Amino acid sequence: MNIEQVSQIIERLERSTVDDFEVEVDGFVLRGHFSSRAPSRSDSSECPAALSVSSAKPAALSETTTVKSPSMGIFTTVHPLTQATYSIDAGRNVAAEEILGFIILGSAIQPVLAPKASILHRSLVEDKQIVGYGQSLFELG
Numbered sequence: 001m002n003i004e005q006v007s008q009i010i011e012r013l014e015r016s017t018v019d020d021f022e023v024e025v026d027g028f029v030l031r032g033h034f035s036s037r038a039p040s041r042s043d044s045s046e047c048p049a050a051l052s053v054s055s056a057k058p059a060a061l062s063e064t065t066t067v068k069s070p071s072m073g074i075f076t077t078v079h080p081l082t083q084a085t086y087s088i089d090a091g092r093n094v095a096a097e098e099i100l101g102f103i104i105l106g107s108a109i110q111p112v113l114a115p116k117a118s119i120l121h122r123s124l125v126e127d128k129q130i131v132g133y134g135q136s137l138f139e140l141g
Contacts, residue, residue: 002119002141004091006030025093065115067138069131073105075112077127080104088123088138100138103131112137 009023009030023030069075077086079102086099094100094114103110118140125137
């Protein structure tokens with residue numbers, strides 16, 4: 001769990017009526033309690049929640065997985081037959097085996113899959129970019 005995820009979780013919960021929460025993401029557990037439920041949280045001096053984060057594997061915070069191209073060809077986020085578009089926006093959660101895009105070579109279409117459930121840290125290629133076999137396409141963590 002990284003700071004962006006914690007921030008996103010807190011922002012969502014601030015808009016709810018939840019007072020106590022526990023969220024598990026990738027083996028990390030975030031627990032919290034909102035001390036007050038004032039209608040406005042515009043006062044930045046007020047701490048919105050008491051938080052604790054725990055993990056059975058703290059080293060996972062720094063682990064990064066690189067997703068590599070399964071073949072050479074043209075990387076695209078749009079399936080050429082169905083026109084379904086796949087998001088490669090940094091910061092979003094991805095599921096294990098989720099399609100991140102496709103490599104097209106001639107009439108062959110090969111999906112690029114996330115090897116594990118994770119966070120998409122950054123895309124290393126642009127849509128419609130020519131890529132080589134084994135080229136790094138994404139960083140997950």
